[in-house]
Amino acid sequence: MSGESGVDDANPLRDAQDRRLPRIAGPSGLVIFGVTGDLSRKKLMPAVYDLANRGLLPPGFSLVGFARRDWEHEDFAEVVREAVEEHARTPFRSEVWEQLAQGMRFVPGVFDDDEAFDRLRDTIEALDKERGTGGNFAFYLSVPPKFFPTVVQQLKKHGLSDAPEGSWRRAVVEKPFGHDLKSAQELNQVVYGVFRASQVFRIDHYLGKETVQNILALRFANTMFEPLWNRSYVDHVQITMAEDIGIGGRAGYYDGIGSARDVIQNHLLQLLALTAMEEPSSFDAKALLLEKLKVLRAVRLPEDLGRHTVRGQYTAGWQGGEKVPGYLDEEGIDPRSKTDTFAAIKLEIDNRRWAGVPFYLRTGKRLGRRVTEIAVVFQRAPYSPFNATDTQELGQNALVIRVQPDEGVTIRFGSKVPGTSMEIRDVTMDFAYGESFTESSPEAYERLILDVLLGDSNLFPRHQEVERSWEILDPVEEYWDTHGRPEPYVAGTWGPKAADEMLARDGRSWRRP
Amino acid sequence: MNTNLTDTTSSQINAALVRTRRAAGFPAVGMVLTLVIVTDEGNHYDALRAASDASKEHPSRILVVIRRPGRSPRARARAQLDAEVRMGGETGTGETVLLRLHGELAAHAYSVVLPLLLPDAPVVVWWPEDAPVNPAEDLLGTLAQRRITDAAASEDPVAALEVRAETYAPGDTDLAWTRVTPWRSVLAAALDQKHGPISAAVVEGEAYNPSTELLALWLAARLGVPVDRVVSDGPGITAVRLGTPEGQICLDRPDERLAELAVPGQPDRHVALHRRTTAELIAEELRRLDPDETYQEAVCFGLGRLGPAPPATSGPVGTETGAGAETGAGAGGQTGTEAGAQDRGEARTPPRAARSGKSSAGESGRGKAAGAAGRGRKEAGS
Numbered sequence: 001m002s003g004e005s006g007v008d009d010a011n012p013l014r015d016a017q018d019r020r021l022p023r024i025a026g027p028s029g030l031v032i033f034g035v036t037g038d039l040s041r042k043k044l045m046p047a048v049y050d051l052a053n054r055g056l057l058p059p060g061f062s063l064v065g066f067a068r069r070d071w072e073h074e075d076f077a078e079v080v081r082e083a084v085e086e087h088a089r090t091p092f093r094s095e096v097w098e099q100l101a102q103g104m105r106f107v108p109g110v111f112d113d114d115e116a117f118d119r120l121r122d123t124i125e126a127l128d129k130e131r132g133t134g135g136n137f138a139f140y141l142s143v144p145p146k147f148f149p150t151v152v153q154q155l156k157k158h159g160l161s162d163a164p165e166g167s168w169r170r171a172v173v174e175k176p177f178g179h180d181l182k183s184a185q186e187l188n189q190v191v192y193g194v195f196r197a198s199q200v201f202r203i204d205h206y207l208g209k210e211t212v213q214n215i216l217a218l219r220f221a222n223t224m225f226e227p228l229w230n231r232s233y234v235d236h237v238q239i240t241m242a243e244d245i246g247i248g249g250r251a252g253y254y255d256g257i258g259s260a261r262d263v264i265q266n267h268l269l270q271l272l273a274l275t276a277m278e279e280p281s282s283f284d285a286k287a288l289l290l291e292k293l294k295v296l297r298a299v300r301l302p303e304d305l306g307r308h309t310v311r312g313q314y315t316a317g318w319q320g321g322e323k324v325p326g327y328l329d330e331e332g333i334d335p336r337s338k339t340d341t342f343a344a345i346k347l348e349i350d351n352r353r354w355a356g357v358p359f360y361l362r363t364g365k366r367l368g369r370r371v372t373e374i375a376v377v378f379q380r381a382p383y384s385p386f387n388a389t390d391t392q393e394l395g396q397n398a399l400v401i402r403v404q405p406d407e408g409v410t411i412r413f414g415s416k417v418p419g420t421s422m423e424i425r426d427v428t429m430d431f432a433y434g435e436s437f438t439e440s441s442p443e444a445y446e447r448l449i450l451d452v453l454l455g456d457s458n459l460f461p462r463h464q465e466v467e468r469s470w471e472i473l474d475p476v477e478e479y480w481d482t483h484g485r486p487e488p489y490v491a492g493t494w495g496p497k498a499a500d501e502m503l504a505r506d507g508r509s510w511r512r513p
Numbered sequence: 514m515n516t517n518l519t520d521t522t523s524s525q526i527n528a529a530l531v532r533t534r535r536a537a538g539f540p541a542v543g544m545v546l547t548l549v550i551v552t553d554e555g556n557h558y559d560a561l562r563a564a565s566d567a568s569k570e571h572p573s574r575i576l577v578v579i580r581r582p583g584r585s586p587r588a589r590a591r592a593q594l595d596a597e598v599r600m601g602g603e604t605g606t607g608e609t610v611l612l613r614l615h616g617e618l619a620a621h622a623y624s625v626v627l628p629l630l631l632p633d634a635p636v637v638v639w640w641p642e643d644a645p646v647n648p649a650e651d652l653l654g655t656l657a658q659r660r661i662t663d664a665a666a667s668e669d670p671v672a673a674l675e676v677r678a679e680t681y682a683p684g685d686t687d688l689a690w691t692r693v694t695p696w697r698s699v700l701a702a703a704l705d706q707k708h709g710p711i712s713a714a715v716v717e718g719e720a721y722n723p724s725t726e727l728l729a730l731w732l733a734a735r736l737g738v739p740v741d742r743v744v745s746d747g748p749g750i751t752a753v754r755l756g757t758p759e760g761q762i763c764l765d766r767p768d769e770r771l772a773e774l775a776v777p778g779q780p781d782r783h784v785a786l787h788r789r790t791t792a793e794l795i796a797e798e799l800r801r802l803d804p805d806e807t808y809q810e811a812v813c814f815g816l817g818r819l820g821p822a823p824p825a826t827s828g829p830v831g832t833e834t835g836a837g838a839e840t841g842a843g844a845g846g847q848t849g850t851e852a853g854a855q856d857r858g859e860a861r862t863p864p865r866a867a868r869s870g871k872s873s874a875g876e877s878g879r880g881k882a883a884g885a886a887g888r889g890r891k892e893a894g895s
């Protein structure tokens with residue numbers, strides 16, 4: 001945050017006109033708790049390297065790992081190196097590695113071990129002297145939520161959360177941000193007992209994706225979409241996040257949580273907010289939060305949750321040519337579990353722009369393929385001069401934002417089939433990041449880690465949004481708890497029949513993404 | 514997929530582009546710009562390879578204009594256009610058309626290029642070497658939003674900078690400037706920290722490296738303090754020192770890859786500052802197509818306002834083997850990438866010698882120096 005260091009304006013070498021100069025984080029270090037985890041190896045370490053390789057990390061940047069391992073600094077560096085070589089996006093270069101490796105430290109210990117946190121403090125102080133990190137550190141809590149309170153309290157107890165004069169301390173937390181409103185509030189209280197709101201960065205990696213940021217560019221930098229972006233032209237919106245994998249090794253976390261809490265509460269409601277919000281007055285974090293929160297507050301659940309929400313659970317089947325077990329047969333799952341692995345809900349937004357336009361949100365595991373997309377489906381033309389037979393194959397116009405994979409935007413519209421008869425059929429116009437920018441598109445975590453170091457909180461949900469999202473979802477979860485069981489669906493399909501019926505009742509159908 | 518057309522016209526080439534695209538089964542991909550590379554038979558390979566690599570980031574239609582005016586009067590009197598349409602495979606994500614302009618046509622590249630530009634998309638012209646004196650008034654240059662030259666590839670790189678300053682027009686840019694971006698960003702980051710007022714600056718770099726000059730010009734323009742240049746053995750820029758009351762802020766890169774940043778009151782730190790390939794430079798150039806005002810400020814600041822120029826850079830060019838070697842490394846470097854350029858370093862020497870009309874002794878010395886200097890020398894500057 002430029003305000004905290006207070007010297008940005010004074011730098012004669014910086015100039016707004018000079019757009020070649022990248023935003024480089026100031027002197028700082030990153031401390032990762034739970035550094036041995038999957039996320040850390042597959043995403044965080046490679047992202048740190050990629051940032052260094054792109055020249056966006058400050059000289060002297062330091063990476064501190066904290067975990068229950070009997071490692072020396074060198075062992076840790078070796079682990080990071082392996083992770084980087086395997087998962088980094090940019091090519092491995094020895095000089096970049098040397099620069100990074102000199103700043104790698106490892107602190108062995110468990111979270112309630114006071115000695116370990118003393119060592120961590122010594123390490124950080126030593127880094128300030130040896131590497132010039134200037135007391136600026138971000139603590140990345142890549143740990144299960146049950147350890148949050150311990151780690152945060154330990155940081156406070158050992159004076160790690162208090163920044164020395166003229167420097168900053170920040171906390172980075174990953175989802176889940178609680179499992180309902182109450183637990184989310186408790187969690188926020190725990191964190192806010194130690195860090196100020198502006199110091200806390202909640203990672204929703206979807207918001208770091210280029211396509212998601214492009215939603216705002218698409219809507220607010222162009223003229224041709226926004227006039228259609230309302231109830232006069234839009235019939236409904238479908239937001240889908242489908243995974244082809246099962247729960248893998250996450251049984252302990254997933255069972256009892258389910259797909260709605262895991263995905264809808266954070267990712268899908270964030271996508272909904274970006275799709276439906278009004279134009280913010282500027283692109284700073286405050287203005288964005290204001291608009292996102294406003295639209296989230298206007299979200300209304302349907303009266304009859306039984307008719308307009310569906311949950312499912314996958315059963316054994318064939319997924320892309322591979323035989324896979326059902327959810328209840330997965331290792332570590334209670335055979336009577338009622339956890340949802342598929343969830344679909346209908347939401348309405350009570351404002352002038354969207355009244356009467358349903359937003360259908362769905363997510364699930366073991367679905368047809370891995371895809372995340374936002375489809376804005378338009379109304380049919382009010383009058384057609386063509387015969388019904390001419391337009392038989394014409395569907396509704398749609399604008400689809402493909403979030404992943406194959407990032408891009410598709411527009412679907414009708415076009416005449418070449419020939420003597422008048423026949424109109426759907427065609428698509430495509431903009432694909434895959435063809436244009438994939439090579440240089442940074443990974444979501446690169447962007448987000450850099451933003452944390454820069455103190456730029458645009459792309460991080462605030463606690464108000466998190467709490468409001470739980471308020472939306474909690475009644476659905478309560479209803480599900482007391483009514484029946486999840487509908488079974490065969491792995492590798494697009495979810496239970498009930499989900500199709502749910503849309504059929506409204507005279508609509510799901511897109512096959 | 515390649516299509517060869519001999520004795521052809523622009524409209525036939527356009528038809529071949531559509532045909533090739535259909536045959537390959539691609540839709541019309543979202544190409545974002547047309548890149549015109551103006552070059553000759555000897556240099557087009559390296560330039561095209563760099564552009565193709567860059568096109569992965571910026572899918573583009575690449576038009577390579579290869580001028581072959583011919584040596585004999587008969588060859589000069591003839592006019593013929595040969596084209597090669599390339600799509601898919603190693604050509605990157607867009608389309609590539611090699612245009613060979615024989616004889617009289619070599620002077621009329623404009624007429625060939627104009628019908629082949631993508632509709633409604635920006636045009637970038639790049640002269641890997643032999644840039645016109647005034648790029649903005651060159652006929653091909655007038656088509657472009659962005660005109661890329663490379664002072665490092667000229668006979669007298671420092672004098673070339675003065676020409677660039679005299680003829681500057683919005684949209685001009687030079688790869689010698691692109692090469693200093695990493696230096697500039699580290700220096701700017703260093704000054705993001707608290708520091709005392711800067712009283713003077715020194716830029717050290719090898720002779721005949723226009724990037725050294727540009728970095729010095731930029732510092733002088735931004736900081737408003739005297740900036741001196743010091744000649745070192747290179748490679749490229751080797752150090753920048755900024756004097757403050759507390760001591761020197763020093764960014765020192767002896768080995769063209771890892772630099773050391775020393776700031777008073779702070780521990781020394783290492784920064785990776787490798788010299789980039791031409792493909793990376795071109796990719797950076799294509800990212801922004803609006804006028805680069807910072808470049809204008811630097812290049813137009815005036816070399817004369819820098820501290821006393823070191824004698825080696827003000828002397829006449831090519832009078833001694835050593836100086837020739839520097840020029841050679843610069844020229845060889847601007848189009849080269851990694852080892853490929855090294856192989857070609859010596860092979861390309863004879864035609865260049867013939868053109869510049871230098872003594873063969875000087876040339877062979879240059880060739881050796883360029884070859885021996887190895888990979889790093891291929892990327893002049895930065």
